[in-house]
Amino acid sequence: MSYKPPYKITPKIIDLVSKISEAVGSFYAQEELRLHRINRIKTIQGSLAIEGNTLTTDQITAILDGKPVIAPINEVQEIRNAIKAYELLDELNPNSLEDLLKAHLTMEAGLIDDSGHFRSGGVGVASGEEIIHYAPPAERVPQLMKELFEWLNNTEEHPLIKSCIFHYEFEFIHPFSDGNGRTGRLWQTLILANWRPVFKNLPIENIVYKYRKEYYRAIAISGGEDGCTPFIEFILGVIDETLALENNAPRSTRDKIIEQIHNNPKITRNELASILGITSDGVKYHLQKMTAKGVIVRHGSARSGYWEVVKG
Known part of the structure; x- marks a missing residue:
């Protein structure tokens, strides 16, 4: 060179x-x-x-x-x-x-x-x-x-x-x-x-x-x-x-859920609610919406299953 x-x-x-x-x-x-x-x-x-x-x-x-x-x-x-x-x-x-x-x-x-x-x-x-x-x-x-x-x-x-x-x-x-x-x-x-x-x-x-x-x-x-x-x-x-x-940009609830699932695929709805500072029903609404859009997928049962991020 x-x-x-x-x-x-x-x-x-x-x-x-x-x-x-x-x-x-x-x-x-x-x-x-x-x-x-x-x-x-x-x-x-x-x-x-x-x-x-x-x-x-x-x-x-x-x-x-x-x-x-x-x-x-x-x-x-x-x-x-x-x-x-x-x-x-x-x-x-x-x-x-x-x-x-x-x-x-x-x-x-x-x-x-x-x-x-x-x-x-x-x-x-x-x-x-x-x-x-x-x-x-x-x-x-x-x-x-x-x-x-x-x-x-x-x-x-x-x-x-x-x-x-x-x-x-x-x-x-x-x-x-x-x-x-x-x-x-x-x-x-x-x-x-x-x-x-x-x-x-x-x-x-x-x-x-x-x-x-x-x-x-x-x-x-x-x-x-x-x-x-x-x-x-x-x-x-x-x-x-x-x-x-x-x-430092503010992130949406959707982004925060994706981050938490990446960190812990087996995270529960109540755990998400506690971390995000919203109700369990609020978490349920976001999870259902994200599942319907194909962003996340649930594998297995509610007790022993886990989440997978498909888009994010």
Whole structure:
């Protein structure tokens, strides 16, 4: 491996990696499709809003449902493309340059003429009206991207750290004429999801949008003596905050019942009532509803049987 991106592992990075790893280990991975859908909508809205897309989560929901929305045509197309690109997460290989080009083709279809191909001209990273970084010349892009993927394939760095480094290096190279930001954020999510699948449904991009000024500042101040260290620290902080928010989000009675059944398949109705703080009849209502929907299944008798979670 000839190329190694410049960066330093600071105590802050080590602390954040430790906190995030612990949070991921204890994360309540909710499998309810509705919640996955909500977080995916947040992810897409946040990632595209960073670059000026004005569509709301309600409008994105309408597009997902195939309903017409009144909005600029190009912004609607951006959303449709992003929906398709994030649906590819299960198919894409984070270590494949060819798959990256496929993702960009999907992300930019109908928006630019050279989607899925490296740029042929000069570009820069802009924060509002200010250019904060001029990318390398177009003729260097293929070799730089090849070297970046060789590093990604061979590095032994922790996935949390290498995903941040890749994200920064990708934005530094800025390999495409447009769509670099949203494609880079998608690829970091893919790298993280390859480590822990729960990242497929964490709205990290939504928190990046919340701190978009700091995001561009982290890009701007990286690249000096400490390399991309400021960017690594920033993105790890965003991931840490995202996990904290998701872990502390209020859960429905249904989710709590699923958690308790996972912990103890033989749990009784009275035990559930005591843990959840509701009546036994209330638990009975939820169990019957969840059974009817195929979320849980009861095996055996009331005394010696056990519950099985089918969807969740």
